[in-house]
Amino acid sequence: xxxxxxxxxxxxxxxxxxxxxxxxxxxxxxxxxxxxxxxxxxxxxxxxxxxxxxxxxxxxxxxxxxxxxxxxxxxxxxxxxxxxxxxxxxxxxxxxxxxxxxxxxxxxxxxxxxxxxxxxxxxxxxxxxxxxxxxxxxxxxxxxxxxxxxxxxx
Amino acid sequence: xxxxxxxxxxxxxxxxxxxxxxxxxxxxxxxxxxxxxxxxxxxxxxxxxxxxxxxxxxxxxxxxxxxxxxxxxxxxxxxxxxxxxxxxxxxxxxxxxxxxxxxxxxxxxxxxxxxxxxxxxxxxxxxxxxxxxxxxxxxxxxxxxxxxxxxxxxxxxxxxxxxxxxxxxxxxxxxxxxxxxxxxxxxxxxxxxxxxxxxxxxxxxxxxxxxxxxxxxxxxxxxxxxxxxxxxxxxxxxxxxxxxxxxxxxxxxxxxxxxxxxxxxxxxxxxxxxxxxxxxxxxxxxxxxxxxxxxxxxxxxxxxxxxxxxxxxxxxxxxxxxxxxxxxxxxxxxxxxxxxxxxxxxxxxxxxxxxxxxxxxxxxxxxxxxxxxxxxxxxxxxxxxxxxxxxxxxxxxxxxxxxxxxxx
Amino acid sequence: xxxxxxxxxxxxxxxxxxxxxxxxxxxxxxxxxxxxxxxxxxxxxxxxxxxxxxxxxxxxxxxxxxxxxxxxxxxxxxxxxxxxxxxxxxxxxxxxxxxxxxxxxxxxxxxxxxxxxxxxxxxxxxxxxxxxxxxxxxxxxxxxxxxxxxxxxxxxxxxxxxxxxxxxxxxxxxxxxxxxxxxxxxxxxxxxxxxxxxxxxxxxxxxxxxxxxxxxxxxxxxxxxxxxxxxxxxxxxxxxxxxxxxxxxxxxxxxxxxxxxxxxxxxxxxx
Numbered sequence: 001x002x003x004x005x006x007x008x009x010x011x012x013x014x015x016x017x018x019x020x021x022x023x024x025x026x027x028x029x030x031x032x033x034x035x036x037x038x039x040x041x042x043x044x045x046x047x048x049x050x051x052x053x054x055x056x057x058x059x060x061x062x063x064x065x066x067x068x069x070x071x072x073x074x075x076x077x078x079x080x081x082x083x084x085x086x087x088x089x090x091x092x093x094x095x096x097x098x099x100x101x102x103x104x105x106x107x108x109x110x111x112x113x114x115x116x117x118x119x120x121x122x123x124x125x126x127x128x129x130x131x132x133x134x135x136x137x138x139x140x141x142x143x144x145x146x147x148x149x150x151x152x153x154x
Numbered sequence: 155x156x157x158x159x160x161x162x163x164x165x166x167x168x169x170x171x172x173x174x175x176x177x178x179x180x181x182x183x184x185x186x187x188x189x190x191x192x193x194x195x196x197x198x199x200x201x202x203x204x205x206x207x208x209x210x211x212x213x214x215x216x217x218x219x220x221x222x223x224x225x226x227x228x229x230x231x232x233x234x235x236x237x238x239x240x241x242x243x244x245x246x247x248x249x250x251x252x253x254x255x256x257x258x259x260x261x262x263x264x265x266x267x268x269x270x271x272x273x274x275x276x277x278x279x280x281x282x283x284x285x286x287x288x289x290x291x292x293x294x295x296x297x298x299x300x301x302x303x304x305x306x307x308x309x310x311x312x313x314x315x316x317x318x319x320x321x322x323x324x325x326x327x328x329x330x331x332x333x334x335x336x337x338x339x340x341x342x343x344x345x346x347x348x349x350x351x352x353x354x355x356x357x358x359x360x361x362x363x364x365x366x367x368x369x370x371x372x373x374x375x376x377x378x379x380x381x382x383x384x385x386x387x388x389x390x391x392x393x394x395x396x397x398x399x400x401x402x403x404x405x406x407x408x409x410x411x412x413x414x415x416x417x418x419x420x421x422x423x424x425x426x427x428x429x430x431x432x433x434x435x436x437x438x439x440x441x442x443x444x445x446x447x448x449x450x451x452x453x454x455x456x457x458x459x460x461x462x463x464x465x466x467x468x469x470x471x472x473x474x475x476x477x478x479x480x481x482x483x484x485x486x487x488x489x490x491x492x493x494x495x496x497x498x499x500x501x502x503x504x505x506x507x508x509x510x511x512x513x514x515x516x517x518x519x520x521x522x523x524x525x526x527x528x529x530x531x532x533x534x535x536x537x538x539x540x541x542x543x544x545x546x547x548x549x550x551x552x553x554x555x556x557x558x559x560x561x562x
Numbered sequence: 563x564x565x566x567x568x569x570x571x572x573x574x575x576x577x578x579x580x581x582x583x584x585x586x587x588x589x590x591x592x593x594x595x596x597x598x599x600x601x602x603x604x605x606x607x608x609x610x611x612x613x614x615x616x617x618x619x620x621x622x623x624x625x626x627x628x629x630x631x632x633x634x635x636x637x638x639x640x641x642x643x644x645x646x647x648x649x650x651x652x653x654x655x656x657x658x659x660x661x662x663x664x665x666x667x668x669x670x671x672x673x674x675x676x677x678x679x680x681x682x683x684x685x686x687x688x689x690x691x692x693x694x695x696x697x698x699x700x701x702x703x704x705x706x707x708x709x710x711x712x713x714x715x716x717x718x719x720x721x722x723x724x725x726x727x728x729x730x731x732x733x734x735x736x737x738x739x740x741x742x743x744x745x746x747x748x749x750x751x752x753x754x755x756x757x758x759x760x761x762x763x764x765x766x767x768x769x770x771x772x773x774x775x776x777x778x779x780x781x782x783x784x785x786x787x788x789x790x791x792x793x794x795x796x797x798x799x800x801x802x803x804x805x806x807x808x809x810x811x812x813x814x815x816x817x818x819x820x821x822x823x824x825x826x827x828x829x830x831x832x833x
Contacts, residue, residue, distance in 0.1 A: 030737075033721070036727065037721075037724055037725075038721035038724070039721045039722070039723075039724035039734060039737075040721070040722075040734050040736075040737055043724075043732065043734040043736070043737070044626075044726055044732070046734075046736075047732050047766065047769045047770065048624065048769060048770055048773045048774075049770065050769075050770050051654075051655075051770055052770075053653070053768075053770060053771045053774065053776055053779075054652055054653045054779070055649060055652075055653055055771075055776075055779045055782050055783065057776075057782060077785075079785050079786065079787070080785040081782060081783045081785070083649065083782070083783055084643075084645045084649075084783050084785060087652065088649070088652050088653065088779075091652070112686070113643050113644065113685065113686035114641055114643040114686070114785070116686075116689070117689075118642070118687055118688070118689050118690070119667070119669050119689075119690060119692075119696060119699035120641075120642050120667045120668070120669065120687065120699040120700055120701050121641045121642060121701075122638060122639065122641065125641050125786070127641075
């Protein structure tokens with residue numbers, strides 16, 4: 001063992017290194033880690049608050065826009081949420097209560113997104129070949145010439 | 155934007171694991187392969203490898219120091235990289251990286267220390283000033299070079315090589331597991347993957363050492379020890395046969411079974427990967443070295459040293475390309491096909507600059523050679539002398555008598 | 563003969579302090595390591611000795627023990643309008659070119675089929691001509707399946723991705739290192755690395771909405787009742803009833819990831 005002094009030196013160095021690493025490691029583990037599984041449990045609460053909900057549903061729009069709300073609710077578009085054609089409520093009424101004009105898209109492309117006849121749509125769903133339906137190429141606010149967007153049946 | 159043929163899932167069109175993730179197994183392959191060679195001497199006592207045993211260990215060490223860099227360069231948040239060692243999630247093979255890497259680093263560091271300890275002390279004795287202080291610190295301020303101490307060193311080296319070899323294999327094998335255990339990707343998912351990676355690593359390590367041995371011998375104006383060269387060629391041939399067999403086996407079985415993924419995978423191989431897989435990995439990097447090395451091994455007795463050197467070195471260089479293509483085809487190839495099993499994207503073109511680019515990759519490949527150069531200056535990579543005290547610092551200026559291993 | 567084991571031959575005088583004996587070394591080593599181990603063990607005990615009571619409230623009034631969320635998609639009703647994709651993008655700030663949810667269209671003939679998903683269906687689908695006789699065509703909305711045995715959380719190296727008790731798979735954006743292993747492991751292509759945060763992101767079933775009693779944005783806006791959100795722990799939940807009594811399918815069932823998005827009327831062409 002006389003001649004193994006260098007081995008002991010190395011072993012001491014190794015143990016010291018391991019101790020430093022272990023202590024350092026435990027200091028870096030986040031507090032809620034491992035409570036319910038191998039993850040940081042505090043993140044669950046963070047995810048619940050990650051942002052304010054942007055969509056509010058038609059009823060929230062109806063609080064101010066009763067006329068359009070009633071028209072929609074009794075027509076063929078009653079299953080289409082206001083926020084589909086317009087924008088989510090949060091774009092219109094901001095968190096601090098200030099307002100921004102709600103986008104209103106009157107072009108035929110908005111209507112065509114649902115109602116143009118393309119392969120894949122269920123046969124019973126109302127869809128048209130636009131060129132035939134309009135007797136010509138579609139352009140501008142073609143659909144709104146005849147249909148009320150909130151209650152489109154004629 | 156990449157071009158897609160067929161249909162790929164909308165999120166599936168990006169190559170997330172870039173050139174850096176091709177470099178990482180390439181570099182750890184050298185670590186494992188070079189360590190296998192040095193263990194053939196230090197653990198299994200095969201004397202014909204003595205001329206390069208130290209060079210191989212230094213090479214393994216130099217590449218190991220660089221091995222973590224490609225990963226750090228790739229991460230979305232490199233500053234959080236060490237979290238893998240703070241909160242490792244052990245169901246993930248990647249979490250093993252922290253423990254395997256640092257564990258193997260410690261083992262190799264210790265083994266390097268024990269192997270070079272008498273050399274460090276000898277150099278400390280010969281030096282003055284700052285270098286002397288440095289060598290003394292490296293020796294941990296004990297200077298025992300008695301036969302008993304050296305005997306203890308020898309035992310320690312054998313023990314460390316015995317621990318180090320499985321660790322080196324695991325350090326590279328786990329990379330294969332990372333790919334092989336992904337059931338979502340049919341090009342990757344196979345139990346053969348860790349084995350293929352490991353055999354391929356042995357090929358790359360031995361090939362690199364063949365090239366390095368020739369280069370170092372040329373620099374020292376000596377002929378490379380022919381017994382060592384033919385032993386290296388023999389082992390390279392052996393590992394290359396296994397590697398190519400396993401790689402081909404994977405494809406053949408998939409083609410024979412003709413499960414759903416085979417349709418898109420055969421299209422992948424014949425269109426997107428035609429150059430890198432068929433040409434580079436199999437023919438230029440596989441068939442040709444197999445033939446060249448076959449000549450070296452089977453006709454060993456009849457070969458002039460210059461022919462042996464030329465054949466084995468050119469085969470080795472081709473093998474280095476083969477292993478790189480193999481890594482590329484697995485990492486990049488697996489991301490060219492979509493999980494929809496219906497779509498392929500256009501081939502991946504790595505950026506030139508940028509932290510995951512070609513220049514960074516070349517720098518990563520060259521860095522270990524710089525480290526090796528410094529290592530050689532500091533500690534020397536020539537095989538151990540028969541007498542304990544050395545003569546002269548420069549390897550090239552060492553007297554040929556007693557150190558020459560030239561055989562004709 | 564000078565003892566050269568512990569000193570170098572003197573060229574300049576070297577003052578070597580006395581080195582500790584072996585006994586002292588062992589003693590100090592033992593002290594050091596015990597101290598470290600004790601500290602380490604104490605930390606672990608602290609974390610483990612505080613198991614939350616069974617009805618722990620995660621935050622406020624929401625209790626995750628009371629819910630097990632689930633999702634149902636009836637592919638016969640989807641019209642491919644892409645409202646869900648737009649709503650998700652607006653609700654969650656999804657970066658351009660990436661999709662937390664998307665819609666695929668299948669145009670199927672007896673020998674061939676054609677599948678597309680232009681921008682994930684964000685702006686609806688264009689008309690399409692195929693070079694074969696198509697006998698059927700349909701849309702399939704997709705998103706993260708929040709699998710019960712998910713490979714994506716299995717492969718996360720730092721425990722950044724996890725599954726909550728109410729069945730939602732989430733990513734801790736502060737912990738994720740951006741290695742993209744989970745992206746590779748997902749068989750459904752649901753995940754991506756955000757170019758903004760450089761961390762993994764995916765559909766969260768609008769966790770910030772469902773924990774407030776709202777429905778995910780995609781379900782909220784779907785005009786044809788294609789997408790339905792349910793709670794397997796609620797007694798009278800209609801989605802639960804359908805899943806329990808009707809023939810439902812899941813994607814890539816052979817991979818056994820136990821997806822929690824159930825599909826009605828899926829076709830053999832869908833992966």
